[in-house]
Amino acid sequence: MTLPSKKPHWLRRPMTPGPTAPGHASAAPASAGHAAAPSQAVHPSPSPGGGGSVVQASLYRDGRKVSSPGSLAETFRQLRDEPDGMAWIGLHRPTEAELLSLAAEFDLHELAVEDAMEAHQRPKLERYGDTLFVVLRAARYLDAPEEVDFGELHVFLGPDFLITVRHGAAPDLSAVRRRMEATPELLALGPEAVLYAILDAVVDGYAPVVAGVQNDIDEIETEVFRGDPEVSRRIYELSREMVEFQRATRPLVGMLHNLMAGFAKYGTDEELQRHLRDVADHVTHTSERVDGFRQALTEILTVNATLVSQQQNAEMRALAEAGFEQNEEIKKISSWAAILFAPTLVGTIYGMNFDHMPELHWVYGYPFAILLMAVVCTSLYVIFKRRDWL
Helix, strand or coil: CCCCCCCCHHHCCCCCCCCCCCCCCCCCCCCCCCCCCHHHCCCCCCCHHHHCCEEEEEEEECCEEEECCCCHHHHHHHHHCCCCEEEEEEEECCCHHHHHHHHHHHCCCHHHHHHHHHCCCCCEEEEECCEEEEEEEEEEEECCCCEEEEEEEEEEECCCEEEEEEECCCCCHHHHHHHHHHCHHHHCCCHHHHHHHHHHHHHHCHHHHHHHHHHHHHHHHHHHHHCCCCHHHHHHHHHHHHHHHHHHHHHHHHHHHHHHHCHHHHCCCHHHHHHHHHHHHHHHHHHHHHHHHHHHHHHHHHHHHHHHHHHHHHHHHHHHHHHHHHHHHHHHHHHHHHHHHHHHHHHHHHCCCCCCCCCCCCCCHHHHHHHHHHHHHHHHHHHHHHCCCC
């Protein structure tokens, strides 16, 4: 199949200028390739230092790189001189001045620029005239701490430009750029093809995360039945990460279906349609896996709570049994102490050696005392025995 080199219909820039960012001079009407006379347009200067947040800016024509400008200002100038060119600008945590400079040059909507400045957005796709604004949440699995790290990517897509604003380490857009430059027939399709490649990279980045989370869940199940006391905390932390993962993948399913719904309306190339359908299948599968992970973690947490409750009940039962045994021992000791106390009391009284005491000089005094001790001890023994104290 021969891939068309012209831009799709939906990417053609209208001849009328769009809104500019507040506080900036309005740009003069520009043609589809930014071919405007210098005296008719106002181009704000980029941030000091020549765009310190610019990761890479390149200019392409017919799917092949023609230059790599060193600053935003140089990129703007070369794009205006290249009617059939496409600019691909990559930014990482840009400054406000850089974003406002891009907004004035490419007529980016102020609401989209504000979202790109603040970050912390949910995945979404919005259209502002002839410009698309896409928010994606990338993810990567960190092996050492066994946790998921999320990044945020904002994409501005126009007739002859694509701007990526990255917040976080993921995704690795340099690999996407190398891939597209290695397939000029795909890159020649314009910014829409680059958007597909970025979507594909973000979704492919979910696969290692899914594998890592699955391994974590397997380990957690082992720890639960082993009785690890720290497993509850790990379950909670992983559940929280799965909530974030759901927020990254679930809206993406709807976004891709919306893109596919516009295939006929905007005349999307058939090859891109197949690629986007493949990405949609992958993200749907990932979203289902994430939903399954959340359900599994909920069930594991329930099982862990049940096992912990059973363990606590067993420990309390063991404590109760130990307490009962201690009580039995105490009763036996107390019973024998009472039995031994009776003769001790009699012997102590008659051992006082006073001259005037009853039965002191009685011939049967000693046998009587012995008999009294025996009777008292026997009586106490019988009483304690009937009460199961002995």
